[in-house]
Amino acid sequence: MHILLVEDDPKLGPLIQYKLNQEYHTVEWVSDSELALDYLQQTHYDLYILDWMMPKKSGLALCEEIRASNDQTPILMLTARDAIDDRVTGLTKGADDYLIKPFAFEELLARIHALARRITAGLYQEQTYEYAGIVLHRQSHEVRRDGQLLALTKKEFQLLEFFLRNAEKVLTREQIINYVWGLDATITPNAVEAAIKLLRKKVDDGFSCKLIHNVRGIGYRLYLPKENERV
Structure with missing residues (x-):
């Protein structure tokens, strides 16, 4: 939690x-x-x-x-x-x-x-997040993309949950560190980049449409590009 x-x-x-x-x-x-x-x-x-x-x-x-x-x-x-x-x-x-x-x-x-x-049990908040074929269940910690089960670590699950809660929004590295590791954590931008790279490998590899994108100079976002759109 x-x-x-x-x-x-x-x-x-x-x-x-x-x-x-x-x-x-x-x-x-x-x-x-x-x-x-x-x-x-x-x-x-x-x-x-x-x-x-x-x-x-x-x-x-x-x-x-x-x-x-x-x-x-x-x-x-x-x-x-x-x-x-x-x-x-x-x-x-x-x-x-x-x-x-x-x-x-x-x-x-x-x-x-x-x-x-x-x-x-769902008494306080919705427990399922969905976007662009990704379905994340907080209770069971199960994640699928287009029906395919994704095996994520605890940190990868937290990262993806944060992306899904903020789908299509640009998230800064600081925001990601605050949510996943905590404000007082001594996490470098390179460590965040490495974590995102591992998550992207599991979420995007094998799929024609890539969903996790770098936003130069700012951070990252989970985004489904429109037809012929370059990101």
Whole structure:
């Protein structure tokens, strides 16, 4: 899952990020709600983990703002508030689940997996992406082009999903790094180019029409050229 973690604790934030990355999630960590809003405008996430008590704008206020924008992405609240009234408040303001600090990492992971099951059951977002003969199923991690099964690695699957979500749009290398590896990743443009090359080999080789295209000086896009169009 692609997760945005909003936690102002300088020790807990990177620790959660590290542990979840070890579980094959892609986690971006920010330390305040205002910065989180900037991230939300740039990238699509599968889950938000919000700390309730933060300076300037609380996680609860951020939760309300997210829901007011009609963003239905699942939200898991982290808080030291354990009173029933507080829990009810968090849920009524739009949170999907609630975890009281201090907590065991195993419980956090279990709650994330529970929310992931709701996502894959289709309760929050569409699970199939289609474009130009490519069909990607998020739940089964199955991808086909014109009925032919494509064997993709985890990163290749994430790359192709990002392309499909933004079909025909030009994606910069920075946008691709942010989505697939995370904003804090030390990934070079050459590494992105190598990853795209491997994905293109699996998606385009053997097909007369090529779909993954370089956009000189900017990045890449998934695009089905029109008849006689040069790209």
